Amino acid sequence: KAGVTQTPRYLIKTRGQQVTLSCSPISGHRSVSWYQQTPGQGLQFLFEYFSETQRNKGNFPGRFSGRQFSNSRSEMNVSTLELGDSALYLCATSTGDGDGETQYFGPGTRLLVL
Amino acid sequence: DAKTTQPPSMDCAEGRAANLPCNHSTISGNEYVYWYRQIHSQGPQYIIHGLKNNETNEMASLIITEDRKSSTLILPHATLRDTAVYYCIVRVKAAGNKLTFGGGTRVLVKP
Numbered sequence: 001k002a003g004v005t006q007t008p009r010y011l012i013k014t015r016g017q018q019v020t021l022s023c024s025p026i027s028g029h030r031s032v033s034w035y036q037q038t039p040g041q042g043l044q045f046l047f048e049y050f051s052e053t054q055r056n057k058g059n060f061p062g063r064f065s066g067r068q069f070s071n072s073r074s075e076m077n078v079s080t081l082e083l084g085d086s087a088l089y090l091c092a093t094s095t096g097d098g099d100g101e102t103q104y105f106g107p108g109t110r111l112l113v114l
Numbered sequence: 115d116a117k118t119t120q121p122p123s124m125d126c127a128e129g130r131a132a133n134l135p136c137n138h139s140t141i142s143g144n145e146y147v148y149w150y151r152q153i154h155s156q157g158p159q160y161i162i163h164g165l166k167n168n169e170t171n172e173m174a175s176l177i178i179t180e181d182r183k184s185s186t187l188i189l190p191h192a193t194l195r196d197t198a199v200y201y202c203i204v205r206v207k208a209a210g211n212k213l214t215f216g217g218g219t220r221v222l223v224k225p
Contacts (some may be wrong), residue, residue: 004157033212033214037155042159042215042216042217043201043215044215045212045213045215048171048212056212058212086185087152088155089213090157090158092157092158092213100120100164101212102148103160104160105150105157105158105159105160106157107156107157108155108157110155
C-alpha cells in the first residue's frame with residue numbers, strides 16, 4: 001500500500017498571505033488528523049476529519065481551518081500567516097472506525113513564513 | 115489522555131539492545147501505550163502499541179508492567195538508523211482521539 005502523501009513538501013510564504021496544504025491518506029483510511037510541529041511547542045494536534053466532518057479540534061485560532069473531500073483527501077488552510085506559523089505540518093491517517101485506530105503519518109510540509 | 119514521562123536523552127551502542135523507559139502512572143484501564151519515533155524531522159513512524167500484555171513485532175518489543183504504570187520499549191539490536199526521537203503516548207484506542215505528544219527521548223546510537 002502507498003503511504004500517506006503530503007504536498008507540497010516545502011513552502012515559503014510572507015506574512016499576511018494564506019496557504020493550503022494537502023494530505024492524501026492511505027487507501028481505505030477515512031480519518032485524517034493534522035498536527036503542527038515547532039521547536040518551541042513540539043507536536044500539537046490541530047484537528048481531525050472523518051467522513052468530511054470535523055470530529056475533533058485542538059486549541060488553535062480560527063485562522064487554521066481544514067476540510068475533507070469525499071475521497072478522504074484533506075486540505076488545511078492557514079489564513080493571514082504570521083511568523084510563528086513557520087513549522088512542520090504533519091497529517092496522520094487511520095481507518096477511523098475506532099478499531100485498530102493506529103495513526104500513520106505523512107512526511108510533512110515544511111512551511112517558512114518570512 | 116494520561117501524561118507520560120520519558121528521559122530527555124540516552125545513548126546506545128550499535129548492536130546492543132536499547133531499553134527506553136516510559137512512566138505513565140495515571141494511565142486508565144482503557145488506555146493503550148503507543149510508541150512512535152521521529153527521525154530527523156520526518157513524519158513520526160509508528161512502532162508498536164499495547165494494553166496489558168507484552169507485545170513484539172519486527173521493529174521492537176514492548177514490556178508493560180503488571181500495574182501498567184510504566185513500560186519499556188526494547189530495540190533488540192540498535193543500528194545507526196535507529197537514531198531518532200522516541201515518543202511514548204497513552205491514549206484511548208477509539209475513533210476521533212488525538213495523539214498527545216510529550217518531549218520524547220532523543221536516542222543516539224553510537225558506533
